[in-house]
Structures are given as structure tokens and as C-alpha cells.
Amino acid sequence: MFEISVEKTIACAHRLFGYNGPCEALHGHNYTVVVSYEGEQLDQFGMLVDFVDVKREFNAVLAVLDHTYLNDLPWFDNLSPSAENIAKVIFQQMKKTQFERGRVSSVKVWETPTQFAIYRE
């Protein structure tokens, strides 16, 4: 089994409504997001999925989130913008683009340098 990953950092504001803690107030994070693909077969160049193709899709999805107030995005209309749900939303968006050999295996969202959430299906 092969796995490849691409990482990118975005800046977002959010608040967790109804949460009794500091994340209820409007604040921001520099989220580091890692998308991973897995699969058994490589192409003739020895690649699972071309990093160029992954980055094109990843950049397009993350551009929707970067420098926004997450609570205002339709993706979070009925979903609290926690690190867990941010990972889930990004996973679901990335899954819309299918590659021949690699499938999205996980999305990891680092909310701070010492804590992260992972979404897998």
C-alpha cells in the first residue's frame, strides 16, 4: 500500500456557538491541513497520484476556506466549524475528484501545533 500526502496552511476565523469555553468567542487559527491518498498501484512514472494534480485540487478547495469567517460559509450552515468538521468537509470536497489509482484516505487538520483532528471514511 502506498500513501502520499500534501500539506498546506490556511488562516480562518470561527466561533463555536453555544460552546462554554474560549472557542465560543470570535477568534482565528492558522490551520495546517494534510490530505492523504492511498492505493496499491503506481503509474509508469512510479507515482500513485501526481502531486501536481493533488495540489491543484487541494488549493482550489482550501481557497474557499482561506481568510474567511468559516461560520459564514454554506458548508457550515448546519455544522459547527470545529477542526473535526473542517477535516470532514475538506475530505468530502477532495473526494469529488477521483484519480485513477489513489483514493483520498484521510484529511488531518492541525488547529494548533500540538492538537489536530483526522477524518477518514
Ligand SMILES: [Zn+2]
Ligand atoms: Zn478555535
